[in-house]
Amino acid sequence: MNKVLLIIQREYLTRVRKKSFIVMIFVVPLLILAMGAVIALVAKDSNELGEKQVVKVIDESGQFAGKFKNQRNLEFEYTKQSYAEVKAELLKNENISALQIPADYTKNDAVKISSKKKPGITIIEKVEAEMNNIAMNNGMLKNHIDTAILRSIKSNISLSAVEITETGDKKTSLGANIGVGIACAILIYLALFIYGAQVMRGVIEEKTSRIIEVIISSVKPFQLMLGKIIGVGLVGLTQFSAWIILSVISTKILGHSPSSSGGMMSALAVLQTIPVGKVLFCFIFYFLAGYLLYSALFAAVGSAVDSETETQQFMFPITLPLLFTYMLSVTILFRAPDSPLAVWLSIIPFTSPVAMMLRMPFGPPDWQIYLSMALLVLGFLFTTYIAARIYRVGILMYGKKASYKELVKWFFYKE
Amino acid sequence: MLSIRNIVKQYAGHRALSDVSLEVKSGQVFGLLGPNGAGKTSLIRIINQITAPDSGEVFFDGEKLNQSHINRIGYLPEERGLYKKMEIGEQMIYLARLKGLSRDEAVRRLKIWFERLGMETWWKKKIEELSKGMQQKAQFVATVLHEPDLIILDEPFSGFDPVNAEIIKDEILALNKKGATILFSTHRMESVEELCDSIALIHKSHKILDGTVKSIRNSYRxxxxxxxxxxxxxxxxxxxxxxxxxxxxxxxxxxxxxxxxxxxxxxxxxxxxxxxxxxxxxxxxxxxxxxxxxxxxxxxxx
Structure with missing residues (x-):
């Protein structure tokens, strides 16, 4: 046991001391923040025009003159000039466009907008909306419909979701649930892959550098495998803890600064509708248990090959259930977190880490969580047993192209 | 010291050892000879408990070989290798601790060895920065740092230049003089006559000859x-x-x-x-x- 501790210590320290590890701790949250900021900016700006645009309206129908409403960075000018005259102006200034409205404007593609640059989608959409509005108003006036009454009966309903619990009603936010669920599923998926692959690479490193024989003349192969898996797992935990602490600190700072937007505060308020503690606990559990399950398999793969390039054929079946659940989760399952498919996937050990984390914010029944956890623990005991039997033979095999048949043979080898 | 009795080891395609028995007496330098693929490494792996025999037994100091003997054996495999990205001093200490040495004791002994072999400046170096010969020297130190009673060396001189081979040979003999039993495999016969007290010749999984070097040579007069x-x-x-x-x-x-x-x-x-x-x-x-x-x-x- 003492030797396993030594191995854990080495595996942990050599990884944590690496510069790349320390850089990752700070860079990843910054990247996520930057990405969020970019997305927010893009989302906010895509509907706005960057520069002031002038639209010269050549109205031959006489239906639209004087009815366009100016908007931010978008101005309408009515002109009696001919298109040819306006065109000369367009060529000089690319922020001017010409809108030609012929007398029979209702015909398809009759209305034309032209400018030196290709007209942007935003302008086209806005002009279209304006014109439709004006045309509709004109039509209603013609038919003696009172637009004021129409506007007053137009409804604008939005639902507020409430979850009933025994302690009282609670406002829930479906958007936040979906967001947190998908984020958890993606994180678990990535974490299982990243740290599983680290275990595999570690095993291959020991094999190719040939130190393996020295080590296993001191410890049993199983001890080495266990030490490596636990060591790398602790590295993962350290990484996540650092990220969680960093994000808590940064939200605290942002939350207190006067410049913080209302958006941030409302996001925090929404998060409070989710059982954060429970989700966090389950995240740690599913990360650890799922990691133990998969990393054992990754270790077995590492032991069976001589270099990383040979891992492909074995990696595929291992990663398939994970990839499959992940793809389903982010596309379909989040819409129906209590569907039979989602429930089954969250109970079967190979898929449960991703699937259950997706369901977590929606509050799945406790018995399903317990069943899923118990099966996952059984699952990792099972894969560790199988992996250890392949590993102990594989690490001493060189130059032999391992096939599945070969692996089965190794499994049945006596000591 | 080491008594190997009727060892049989069968691999999927071939038999590595058939009914091999050997006696290595305490304090001996014992040479395990044989052409490539004879089964030497298989036998050595069995003694190191890396693999187990299909049948037969190994006794260490009269006791059936078990995990408690691991710390009393030092093993230098034929295929040398260390962690490439780890500092050499730290790595030696790690390997010694795996063999049951305390950290302080490992550091103390390592300093002595590094001084003796002119490696003082290597402490903070990574293995990948060393030449192949230097790596071999470091690995030899790792093998003997925990002062094992039985030192097993698989082709110890391969990869050394003549000067370093001589240094290592002297160190092996010095350790032997201090009481360590040495078991080494080789197919280089010059070193056998110079070093070994006894030998065993293994060929095609069978032991075909064993005894002291002197008696074997005499019997061939x-x-x-x-x-x-x-x-x-x-x-x-x-x-x-x-x-x-x-x-x-x-x-x-x-x-x-x-x-x-x-x-x-x-x-x-x-x-x-x-x-x-x-x-x-x-x-x-x-x-x-x-x-x-x-x-x-x-x-x-x-």
Missing amino acids: NATYLVEYNGTALTFDGKQPFEVVEAKEGSDNDNTIKIKIAENSTSNDVLQYLLPKVHINMLQEVIPSMNEIFIEQVNLIR
Whole structure:
């Protein structure tokens, strides 16, 4: 046991001391923040025009003159000039466009907008909306419909979701649930892959550098495998803890600064509708248990090959259930977190880490969580047993192209 | 020290060891000889408990081999290797601690060894920064740092330049003098005669020869002698107490003959026969070298 501790210590320290590890701790949250900021900016700006645009309206129908409403960075000018005259102006200034409205404007593609640059989608959409509005108003006036009454009966309903619990009603936010669920599923998926692959690479490193024989003349192969898996797992935990602490600190700072937007505060308020503690606990559990399950398999793969390039054929079946659940989760399952498919996937050990984390914010029944956890623990005991039997033979095999048949043979080898 | 009894090891396609028994006495330098693929490494792995035999037993100091013996064995595998990206000092300490040494003790001993082998400046270096010979030296230190009672070396001299091979050889002998039993495998026969007290020859999974180097060589004596004399080249009429195997004529009447002494005769008879005829410079018994015995035995089995 003492030797396993030594191995854990080495595996942990050599990884944590690496510069790349320390850089990752700070860079990843910054990247996520930057990405969020970019997305927010893009989302906010895509509907706005960057520069002031002038639209010269050549109205031959006489239906639209004087009815366009100016908007931010978008101005309408009515002109009696001919298109040819306006065109000369367009060529000089690319922020001017010409809108030609012929007398029979209702015909398809009759209305034309032209400018030196290709007209942007935003302008086209806005002009279209304006014109439709004006045309509709004109039509209603013609038919003696009172637009004021129409506007007053137009409804604008939005639902507020409430979850009933025994302690009282609670406002829930479906958007936040979906967001947190998908984020958890993606994180678990990535974490299982990243740290599983680290275990595999570690095993291959020991094999190719040939130190393996020295080590296993001191410890049993199983001890080495266990030490490596636990060591790398602790590295993962350290990484996540650092990220969680960093994000808590940064939200605290942002939350207190006067410049913080209302958006941030409302996001925090929404998060409070989710059982954060429970989700966090389950995240740690599913990360650890799922990691133990998969990393054992990754270790077995590492032991069976001589270099990383040979891992492909074995990696595929291992990663398939994970990839499959992940793809389903982010596309379909989040819409129906209590569907039979989602429930089954969250109970079967190979898929449960991703699937259950997706369901977590929606509050799945406790018995399903317990069943899923118990099966996952059984699952990792099972894969560790199988992996250890392949590993102990594989690490001493060189130059032999391992096939599945070969692996089965190794499994049945006596000591 | 080590008693290997009727070991059988079968791999999927072939038999690595069939019914091999060996005795290694405490304090010996024991050579495990055999051509490539004979089963030497399989046997060594069994002694190191890396693999287990299909049948047969190994006894260490009278006890059945078990995990508690691991710390008393030092092993240098044929395929050398260390963690490439780890600092050498830290790595040596790690390996020694895996063999049950405390950190402080490992550091203390490592300093002594590094000083002795001129490696003081390597402490903070990474393995990948060292030359191959330097890596080998470091690995040798890692093998013996925990002062094992039994040191197992698989092809210890391969990869060393002659100077370092000599240093390592001296270190091995020094450790042996301090009481360590040495078991090493090799197919380089020169080192065998120089180092080994006893040997075992393994070929095609069978042990075909074992015993002390002296007794083996003696048993291969076949009354062959080399005689160097000065005088006109002799002609023989068949009455001489020996048979001429080979005759070589040198310059200035220097002649060499290789002879096989007839049964019931001795070297003294040869001298008596030759003395009146020529001036004798040398008479030497030709004992086959381990190399010759090795080749003869291996060819016999083929």
